[in-house]
Amino acid sequence: MNRIPILQMGNTLLVTIQVDMQDQMALALQDDLANKISAVDAKGVLIDISALEIVDSFVGRMLASISGIARVLDATTVVVGMQPAVAITLVELGLSLEGVRTALNVERGMELLRHAGKGKPLAR
Amino acid sequence: MNRIPILQMGNTLLVTIQVDMQDQMALALQDDLANKISAVDAKGVLIDISALEIVDSFVGRMLASISGIARVLDATTVVVGMQPAVAITLVELGLSLEGVRTALNVERGMELLRHAGKGKPLAR
Numbered sequence: 001m002n003r004i005p006i007l008q009m010g011n012t013l014l015v016t017i018q019v020d021m022q023d024q025m026a027l028a029l030q031d032d033l034a035n036k037i038s039a040v041d042a043k044g045v046l047i048d049i050s051a052l053e054i055v056d057s058f059v060g061r062m063l064a065s066i067s068g069i070a071r072v073l074d075a076t077t078v079v080v081g082m083q084p085a086v087a088i089t090l091v092e093l094g095l096s097l098e099g100v101r102t103a104l105n106v107e108r109g110m111e112l113l114r115h116a117g118k119g120k121p122l123a124r
Numbered sequence: 125m126n127r128i129p130i131l132q133m134g135n136t137l138l139v140t141i142q143v144d145m146q147d148q149m150a151l152a153l154q155d156d157l158a159n160k161i162s163a164v165d166a167k168g169v170l171i172d173i174s175a176l177e178i179v180d181s182f183v184g185r186m187l188a189s190i191s192g193i194a195r196v197l198d199a200t201t202v203v204v205g206m207q208p209a210v211a212i213t214l215v216e217l218g219l220s221l222e223g224v225r226t227a228l229n230v231e232r233g234m235e236l237l238r239h240a241g242k243g244k245p246l247a248r
Contacts, residue, residue, distance in 0.1 A: 005140055005175045005205070007230045009133075014230075016129055016140045051129045081129070106131045106138075 004029050006036050012044040012113060013037065013075075014106070018051045026062045033066060037073045044113035045070050046106060050081030060095045067100045076116050077101065080109040128153050130160050136168040136237060137161065137199075138230070142175045150186045157190060161197045168237035169194050170230060174205030184219045191224045200240050201225065204233040 004025065007014040013036055015029070033045065047063065049055065055063075067077040078101045090097065103109035128149065131138040137160055139153070157169065171187065173179065179187075191201040202225045214221065227233035 003175070004142060005172060007138075007140065007172060007174075007205075009230055009234070014131075014138075016131065016142070018128065018140070018142050048129060048131060050131075051127070081131075106133055110133070 003032060006032055008036070008040055008042070011040070011042050012046060012110065013040075013042045014046045014048070016048045016051070020052075020054075021059055021062060023058075026058075030062070030066055030069060034069050034073065037070060037075050042075050044110075044116075045075055045077040046109045046113070047077065047079045048081045048106060049079060049086070050083065050105075052086060053083065055082070055086045055090055055095075057093070057095055060090065060097055063097060063100050071099075076113060078103050078109040078112055080104065080106050127156060130156055132160070132164055132166070135164070135166050136170060136234065137164075137166045138170045138172070140172045140175070144176075144178075145183055145186060147182075150182075154186070154190055154193060158193050158197065161194060161199050166199050168234075168240075169199055169201040170233045170237070171201065171203045172205045172230060173203060173210070174207065174229075176210060177207065179206070179210045179214055179219075181217070181219055184214065184221055187221060187224050195223075200237060202227050202233040202236055204228065204230050 004015060004017065013033065036042065037045065047066065063079055070077045080103045082102060101112065103112050128139060128141065137157065160166065161169065171190065187203055194201045204227045206226060225236065227236050
């Protein structure tokens with residue numbers, strides 16, 4: 001299985017999750033993200049989950065764990081693009097994604113990072 | 125199968141291709157992109173293929189076709205993140221991706237769009 005690509009934009013990293021995550025892939029993503037954050041001195045991580053129709057406790061834990069790893073590397077994580085139905089299910093399941101920041105879409109997520117002093121626009 | 129998410133950043137759309145495309149998916153992506161370009165008045169489309177280890181003639185045609193559709197909708201398409209091995213194979217196969225613009229990564233692709241007068245930074 002391929003790894004999930006991590007795109008760099010300025011000092012922000014962007015990950016689009018499109019497939020159901022398995023243990024192996026989630027671990028690889030955590031590894032890759034941690035390495036990339038430290039390699040490029042990233043201050044923000046955007047994780048787009050707009051393609052996910054189900055976010056179970058495994059994915060929830062993964063998001064929280066990535067967010068925690070990024071935090072100790074001095075980067076802020078924002079989960080963006082959550083479908084309304086996913087939000088409803090999450091709350092019904094009692095999964096509150098504690099410690100994970102969210103935004104409606106990538107643009108709002110970038111704004112949030114900028115306001116947190118963690119994002120800067122691309123060099124021109 | 126889920127659709128490939130299209131992320132909007134300013135007037136640029138970003139698509140990350142992570143899985144091997146099948147006919148159905150490629151058609152859905154073309155549809156979705158055309159609709160989104162016209163809905164949000166996008167001027168640039170970035171297609172990241174860094175996760176692809178093989179680009180065969182089907183994917184090559186799809187990229188050319190998306191690029192053509194975007195062009196008639198007044199948007200410029202840039203394919204970014206091609207792996208070196210993929211570039212070698214493409215040329216060996218005689219697939220030149222005619223009419224498709226390429227850049228090394230997302231940042232370079234955005235620069236290219238800006239210089240083509242097709243990209244503008246996010247509103248602040």
